[in-house]
Amino acid sequence: DIQMTQSPSTLSASVGDRVTITCRASQSISGWLAWYQQKPGQAPKLLIYRASNLEGGVPSRFSGSGSGTDFTLTISSLQPDDFATYYCQQYHSHGTFGQGTKVEIK
């Protein structure tokens, strides 16, 4: 099974900061990676698919990059609505989620 490791587990940041979250796969997944945002009490929301493709309606401050085993999610200028937990998911072989990264207010 493919394992996904996110870092950091928690990230403290301020509004306006540039934020980067890393996701590493235990083997190559090509570009078959998605990123989700989840707020407390809500279902996850798809942000990015195929490593770098922005889902419709998602603000352009979100971007994704990477291929093979190493991927990043970047928020170019953190907004109040972005404080949430973020998950990566590989779908090269069925699916596996990373353990999540909580973005909290500094």
Added chain:
Amino acid sequence: EVQLVESGGGLVQAGGSRRLSCAASGFTFKNYAMGWVRQAPGKGLEYVSTISVSGIETYYADSVKGRFTISRDNSKNTVFLQMNSLRADDTAIYYCAKVRIPGGKDYFGSWGQGTLVTVSS
């Protein structure tokens, strides 16, 4: 508008069974693979099971293999998760989810609001 509405959650004793349902609307259900993802209280997301458009191909996480069965009824736009031999560590919110595009790989563009299953020991 895509809508996924889960039902069937509740309190169940360890060793018992529960059947979750997910009623879908707002899209051509028979054209999309579907899945279930769960989240234990205060924990991360766990990929549980998926089913192909025809219902012939299914996938289960190792943690539920042999105990859970996913199925679908394309005439009723509904996907099911039959959960048997439930354990305390099955306690979670169970989300129903739709793959993003027809014939697409298993990542999810739409999610229900979830149904809570609590297994008491």
